[in-house]
Amino acid sequence: MRVWRPSRINLRQLILMLSVCSTLALLVAGALGVYQAQREQLISDTLDTNEAFAQKLAATISDILRQAQQDLAYAAGRMGRSDMDARVVQTELHRLREQGVSFNAVSITDSDGIISFVVPKTLQLEGRRASQPGPDVADRYRIATISRPFVSLLGNLAVQLTHPLQTPDGRYLGYVAGTFYLKADGGLSRLISQQFFRNDTYVYVVDANRLMLYHPETERIGHPVKGNTVIDEVLQGRAGQQRLVNSQGIDMLAGYAYAPLSKWGIVVQRPTAATLSRLSGLMRHVLWLTLAPAALLMILLWMLSYWIARPLRELALLVQHGYEQGLARRVRSVRGWYFEAQQLKRALLAALDMVEARMGQLRDEAYVDALSGLGNRRGLNAALLACKVAGRPFSVMVLDIDFFKRINDQYGHDAGDRVIQQVAQLMRSQAREADALFRMGGEEFLALLPGTRLAAGVLVAERVRAVVEQTALLPDDVVTVSIGVAPWCEGDSALTLKAADEALYRAKAAGRNRVMAAPDCLQEGSTQA
Secondary structure, eight states: OOOOOOOSOOHHHHHHHHHHHHHHHHHHHHHHHHHHHHHHHHHHHHHHHHHHHHHHHHHHHHHHHHHHHHHHHHHHHHHHHTTSOHHHHHHHHHHHHHHSSOOSEEEEEETTSBEEEEESGGGOOTTSBOOOOOSOHHHHTTSOEEOOOEEOTTSOEEEEEEEEEEOTTOOEEEEEEEEEETTSSSHHHHHHHTSOOOTTOEEEEEOTTSBEEEOSSGGGTTSBOOSOHHHHHHTTTOOEEEEEEOTTSOEEEEEEEEETTTTEEEEEEEEHHHHTTTHHHHHHHHHHHHHHHHHHHHHHHHHHHHHHHHHHHHHHHHSTTOOOTTHHHHHHHSOOOSHHHHHHHHHHHSOOOHHHHHHHHTTSGGGBOTTTSSBOHHHHHHHHHHHHHHTOOEEEEEEEETTHHHHHHHHOHHHHHHHHHHHHHHHHHHSOTTOEEEEEETTEEEEEEETOOHHHHHHHHHHHHHHHHHSOOSSSSOOOEEEEEEEOOTTOHHHHHHHHHHHHHHHHHTTSSSEEEOGGGTTOOOOOO
16 A cells, blocks of 8 residues: 655745746746847848948949959050051050059950960960960951950960950951950959958859859869859849858858859858857856846845745645644634635535535536437436435426437437437537536436525426427427426435436326426426526
8 A cells, every 4th residue: 555645845936936947947948039030130141241342242243343454445446547656556556454444454456366466575475376275266356355265375264355446447457455364363363352252251253164264262263163152043143141151161151242244153152150159158148137037036036036935835834733722713813915815715615516526526427428418327326316315406308309219219219319419419508507417328318406405406396398399300390298207205215216217207107208397396496507
């Protein structure tokens, strides 16, 4: 046999534990919420900034390349009109080299693809064939172009802007070219490196063939970029932002934009880890700010736990050893200043409402009839015992479905079951919340009406009989019930049930579809419900 042992944890300790755990949980949840909100904000702000920066840089590069093309066109016009006068050519080439967009080299290639002039002279490229690929150089350069990356005669990876040279009468003389060395200082490198970047943010540029034109790590310039979804997006002419793991396996926050003039993609990105690096310092600051309020809250919880637990502790100590002389007086002296303590104090001073408590037990499956959903015989016995212990009067109503065998024979047992269920539902619709309804088996039902005298019980029975008769329970027939009602025979529940059964038999004998009351209870008073 298991020995009951009192718990060593009291209510105050439970309140303190619950309060402390709840406070800690709220602090942790709040900290996590702040962390997540700040984290998402940092990521969102970085993505927005990088996208805006990429769009600005794409516009800047396009503007500068457009200006470079205009400078080349202007120089080409002057040189063509001079019929390639050497002095004019040298002047324009020096101007393009020194006052333009920082070309690493400026040259003129004649209609046969031979370099005739170059600045700076130290390159010593005059008389050599241009290194640009293509079977027909003359046709290729009859329009302004921005080349793909190529390896120049001196071994530099380069991008070249060209403009055709023509005489006023339209004769093609060759082209003037401005060259950017991708891995050398100046040119494209100077243009991008002059932009202000901070906090590990950097930019790279790719051409339409996914070749790297610019990157802070110069060894990557000229190599194709693979496995990068941002490149897929930007080379389709789109601008936007994306968090991704790049081709080097680094988590990045990237903004990107497209430069349509050159068909280049510009990507500005920053490692996610760098973006979130200052978040830990922010969280430490938040935690320091919450320590003082948390300490004050703990002190307040410690005080409140004492005042909350005190009435219940006093009541528990009073009833610990059972009933003693003067127990009621000492219970009354306990100050129950909140609802639960007041209710517990009241429960110790007054008897429980036994009928309602017993009625609540009827909800258990063991006390319910499976077909009708009403109580069964076991439930009835429990309810009768509760009424007897409480000493409260009640009325009994016994109901029987008229000619139920004929319903089964004519319509089938399924229809009979449905009639039983519907009659049970109609009884519920006319019953009060405190009334207890039972199915005694077959087509017989019973209702206990606590606190109801005979006259009121007869009224309830008549309402049930009328509603059953008026409800279409069968398609081509009317279902009626006979009901017997009896008052409580004080001290003897069996006599009460017997009187109700006898009243039921008299109702059937009188022609069915009627209510009969027990003959010796007709003078009972009205309802006390």
